[in-house]
Each structure stands twice: as structure tokens, then as C-alpha cells.
Amino acid sequence: MGAFTMDADWLVFDPSPSKPVFHLPDGAVDAHCHVFGPGDEFPYAPERKYTPCDAGKAQLFALRDHLGFSRNVVVQATCHGSDNRAMVDALRHADGRARGVATVRRDVSTNELDELHDAGVRGVRFNFVRRLVDPKPDAYYFDIIEKIAPLGWHVVLYFEASDLRERWDFFNAIESDVVVDHMGRPDVTKSVDGPDFALYLRLLDENPRVWTKVTCPERLTKVGPPHYEDVVPFAKRVVESYPDRVLWGTDWPHPNLKKAMPDDGLLVDFIPRIAVTPELQSKLLVENPTRLYWGEGQ
Numbered sequence: 001m002g003a004f005t006m007d008a009d010w011l012v013f014d015p016s017p018s019k020p021v022f023h024l025p026d027g028a029v030d031a032h033c034h035v036f037g038p039g040d041e042f043p044y045a046p047e048r049k050y051t052p053c054d055a056g057k058a059q060l061f062a063l064r065d066h067l068g069f070s071r072n073v074v075v076q077a078t079c080h081g082s083d084n085r086a087m088v089d090a091l092r093h094a095d096g097r098a099r100g101v102a103t104v105r106r107d108v109s110t111n112e113l114d115e116l117h118d119a120g121v122r123g124v125r126f127n128f129v130r131r132l133v134d135p136k137p138d139a140y141y142f143d144i145i146e147k148i149a150p151l152g153w154h155v156v157l158y159f160e161a162s163d164l165r166e167r168w169d170f171f172n173a174i175e176s177d178v179v180v181d182h183m184g185r186p187d188v189t190k191s192v193d194g195p196d197f198a199l200y201l202r203l204l205d206e207n208p209r210v211w212t213k214v215t216c217p218e219r220l221t222k223v224g225p226p227h228y229e230d231v232v233p234f235a236k237r238v239v240e241s242y243p244d245r246v247l248w249g250t251d252w253p254h255p256n257l258k259k260a261m262p263d264d265g266l267l268v269d270f271i272p273r274i275a276v277t278p279e280l281q282s283k284l285l286v287e288n289p290t291r292l293y294w295g296e297g298q
């Protein structure tokens, strides 16, 4: 028995996903995925809001190869708080094929930031989703933004529609590149032309430095797999409107899904529904993430 027991309602990732029908282009990046523990080696944070199953780097790299990705961007998961050791360990064992996004505290030191940069971290994540974290006042995040500026890092934002209204001025005031997770979590039962999604599109329209991940059909959908039809109009609109500022990722190992675990092969098969030409696919999967995470000065 390990030191941690996963939550009773925790769903474990699919151990044998299908082989996607869609053939990923060479150099494709899974730009949103996580590692969990293993807890015995990299303990989960005391302040965490969930205890997941272990999902370590070897399993992540096996999935990368199975699906046909070349590289990963490993995003610090909230179950590890600001202890980035599991994520950094994954980066250090990836032979240059992984970059990371960290969670840091306001009092993070320059030395700690330099070490993270050396391991391959290129951004910090600010999470506003209350079931995952206790969000802080804007000033807390501004202090971190000031500290990471010399490193040229970007800020990843995870928020829901109500947070976008509440934090609008703050989000618009960030001067670095910004990446929004999961299209700001639209309610896909509403119209793609409705006011909530319009506000998120306005953020992208008014801020050329804001990027977005067109990720998580499995999290947003009401109709489910295999085609996730209800998510398509939202993601397709974004890919076609901002082709140079979109990223895609699996979100493996899919934290906090409560109904069913997705088949990661089917998630890859979702890509050509939202990026319908080889040009759009190449930007989404190769050019954009490579520029942001492995580009000049990175």
C-alpha cells in the first residue's frame, strides 16, 4: 500500500487507448498534459483538492509514442501545488522532448526560477477554478509576473466564464504572452455566438499576445464521444479565427472527469474536425507550440 490512496470516485486513464486514424504531422506537440506522482516518490501537496491515481513520466512518454506525438508540454497539476518536482523530473528525463509550465508562489526566489528554466520550464500557470485551488488577489499574481519577466516566460490561465468577467482588467493588463486553457471552458449547450463565448473571443481579439488551447472536448461535451460534435463549432471557430495562436493537447491523465475516461486515440481523431486543412493542422500541432516553447530565445 502506497502513501496515498486515490479518491474513491477517481477515474483512471485508459490503459490501452486506440491508435488514432488521424496521422499526426511530424513534430506534433501535445501541449497540455500532466504527470501525477508517483506519490511515493513525489508526494501530493497537503493543500490539494483531489488525490489522483499515479500517472508518471514513463506512462506519459509511452502515450506520446503510441499516439504519434514528438513532444510534450507538461503542465503542473494542482494536486502537486507549487512543488514542481514530479513535473521537472519528467522534463529532465525527456531528452529535450518536453517543456514545462510551473506553479510558483509569490515568494519564489530567482535561483528557483533559474533552476526551473534550466529544466525546461517556460511558463507559470495561474489557476482560478475554485474546485481546484483557492484563488489569490491580483497583486499576488502581478508579483510573480514581475519575477518571471526577465526569463521571457508566459502565463497560462485556467478560468471559467464567471472568472473572465471578474478578472477582465487583470487578464488584459498582463504584458507577457498569455495562454488560456480549454477555450475558457465554454458552456457548449449555449450558442457559439452567445455573450459568454463572445467575451472570451473579445479577449483574443483585443490582445494579440493571448493564445488559447482548443483542448478538452471530453471535459466540455454533453453529447460525448466518439465525435464530440457539440464542441466542434467552438473549437473550429477559434482555430480558424486565430490560427497562429492556438495549441492542442490531450490533457492526459484527465484529472477530475466524473463520468467516463476518454480514449486518447479518439481525442486525436477530434483534431481534423476542428483544424480542417493540413495548414491549420500544422500550425496547431507543430508551428505554434514549437515557436512558443522551443523557439528562438527559448
Ligand code: 0GY
Pocket: 034, 076, 077, 078, 079, 132, 158, 181, 251, 254, 255, 256
Ligand atoms: C486540466 C483540468 C483540471 C485540473 C487541473 O491542475 C489541475 O488539477 O488542471 C480540471 O480538473 O479541470 O486542465 O487538466
